[in-house]
Amino acid sequence: MKRKVAIPILNDLLSEQFGQCNYIQVVEMDKKPIKSYSLVLPVLADLTQIPVWLAKQGITDIITYKIEKQIISLFHKEKISVFIGIKKDTPENLIRAFIDGNLQSDSKIINELNQ
Numbered sequence: 001m002k003r004k005v006a007i008p009i010l011n012d013l014l015s016e017q018f019g020q021c022n023y024i025q026v027v028e029m030d031k032k033p034i035k036s037y038s039l040v041l042p043v044l045a046d047l048t049q050i051p052v053w054l055a056k057q058g059i060t061d062i063i064t065y066k067i068e069k070q071i072i073s074l075f076h077k078e079k080i081s082v083f084i085g086i087k088k089d090t091p092e093n094l095i096r097a098f099i100d101g102n103l104q105s106d107s108k109i110i111n112e113l114n115q
Contacts, residue, residue: 002030005098006040006054006062013088018067019047025091026059034095051075063094063103069113085109 007014008021015021028035040057051071054062055078062075063083075082085105086094097103 002028003060004028004058005095006057006059007091007094008062008064009091013090014063014065014086014094016065016088018062018064018071019050024054026057027091027095029095029099034099037091047071048074051078051080054078055080061098063098065106066109066112072113084113 005027007025007027008018009015009023009025010021024040026038026040028038047068048071051074054075059080061081061083063086065084065086065088067082067084072082072084083098083103083105085107086103087106089097094103
């Protein structure tokens with residue numbers, strides 16, 4: 001199944017807060033092999049518009065650490081899966097964990113969202 005995974009990057013690592021990043025790295029894959037990498041700079045000032053914009057880019061999944069509840073629901077509305085509470089790492093390591101099914105959420109972040 002073809003996937004397009006977006007990772008917000010700050011200083012070459014996963015950004016701690018969604019929306020506070022230098023760029024969003026997009027990784028396209030079909031089944032296991034990675035097909036291509038491309039860097040996409042967000043062009044929208046309003047954070048609530050990013051889910052629609054990413055959906056128009058064909059994004060299927062996003063990997064993030066912290067994110068506002070409101071933004072999560074906007075991603076779900078656009079049929080984009082959100083992996084939350086993922087610890088900071090390089091995009092390459094995050095994609096490898098994604099492919100292998102080994103992304104692990106920080107329970108502290110998940111608990112914060114459920115409060």
